[in-house]
Amino acid sequence: MNKKLLKVAVTSALTVAFAVPAFANPFVDVSKDHWAYDAVVELAKEGVIEGYGDNTFRGEQNITRYEMAQMVAKAMDQDLTGEQKATVEKLAREFAKELNSLGKDVKNLKAEQERVKISGDARVRYGSNDESDKTDFRARVTLDGKISDNLKFNTRVSSGDISYDENSEGIVLDTANLSFNALGLENTVGRQDLTLGTGTIIDDTMTGISSEVGGLKVFYGNHASEEQDLFGAEYGTELFGADVNLDYMKADAKQGEDKEFYGVNTSFGITKNISMNAEYAKENKSGDDAVAYGIKFDKLGLSATYKDVESGAATNYGTQAYDINNVSFLSEGYKGMEYKLERELNENTLFTVKYQDFENQAGTKDDNRTSAYLNVKF
Missing domain, CATH: 2.40.160.10 (Porin)
Structure with missing residues (x-):
């Protein structure tokens, strides 16, 4: 493949990629009115919080507090950066009651991390x-x-x-x-x-x-x-x-x-x-x-x-x-x-x-x- 053809191929690939619709909201069923919406979306983009298999929250459009707590609980067990940890701790304080019912000790948010x-x-x-x-x-x-x-x-x-x-x-x-x-x-x-x-x-x-x-x-x-x-x-x-x-x-x-x-x-x-x-x-x-x-x-x-x-x-x-x-x-x-x-x-x-x-x-x-x-x- 000559240089000119390779350049055209790369440019075409980038153009096609740009045409793909942007993936704006990984949790399409989360209500934007929820105070934690922005925090959840940001953590999802960084791979800290995960939804269901199809990247959505199922059931009611407005996610329940218990469902949110389940996501936060999983995030607490991950290796987090300083900024991510601060966000998760803020969410954990809000959903402390639900987290306690899941067996998560909110008083000690330090999670076991992978080596x-x-x-x-x-x-x-x-x-x-x-x-x-x-x-x-x-x-x-x-x-x-x-x-x-x-x-x-x-x-x-x-x-x-x-x-x-x-x-x-x-x-x-x-x-x-x-x-x-x-x-x-x-x-x-x-x-x-x-x-x-x-x-x-x-x-x-x-x-x-x-x-x-x-x-x-x-x-x-x-x-x-x-x-x-x-x-x-x-x-x-x-x-x-x-x-x-x-x-x-x-x-x-x-x-x-x-x-x-x-x-x-x-x-x-x-x-x-x-x-x-x-x-x-x-x-x-x-x-x-x-x-x-x-x-x-x-x-x-x-x-x-x-x-x-x-x-x-x-x-x-x-x-x-x-x-x-x-x-x-x-x-x-x-x-x-x-x-x-x-x-x-x-x-x-x-x-x-x-x-x-x-x-x-x-x-x-x-x-x-x-x-x-x-x-x-x-």
Whole structure:
């Protein structure tokens, strides 16, 4: 199969996938008037709560409290993330009476966890501009487990981005770390993911240590590919109904120039299905800044974002740098509109289309960029 034919095949496959109706509600019989509806749907998307064999609640359209308690009871026996555990605990307190009748001790929500949990994802990307196009593939496998009640491990192995017309990056070890609680802090030591805000400053991995307490996270480590020592902090809170994150990062370069970033980002709902988001970041030494703001129609998965990133505020380890249509003039800065559509084809499959209309800070128009992503979790 020649390259042109392969590109057409991949594009056609993505187009067909996009045509599949979105799987919006895994529990089609759950009443949206129930206070726990949003929590149930979110946990279902993450595979924590399961319905019956046909992914529905049978019987009355409004799920009974006992049926809800049965689902929560099963969720309590799973290996949960911190956010998932908080959601399940909130549901458990609401349905405590029903859970007690099922033999669940709500006073002690700590569930027996499996030693090792295996998960992963597979991704295909297609990107094109006015002059060329590109397709690549990636598969990752993640192992999460516990050594003891207070010592857990995480390892993620990745194929790297494999392009059909370029050499493979080879198998890489994305993450390998241990996490434990000490002195009231949740600590992670080793190679780990590091994202600040929406990823404008950094959305990458580092090897080091991070500690969290409440909404505060501090970190120190090394970004090997950029040969930089990183340290900083992020604080997340809710303010007047909006989610707010404050970010700081210092990058001490072993070669080249050091950088120091300050940032803030927020998101908040305007109506039930419409939300706004905004982000500001500044590189202290150059004085250059990055601004982004936009609107999202949550139910439709549509968003429009304006970005204005000056050269000194652009990083080689931010979200934009790792896009299949990465901006070729990061060193010159860029500005313009990004339009995105995200649709869940089912509870484990996400399809994304992006269109970017950028120019550099000098006003020179860049090629229009279109990309499509299909990501499947397992």
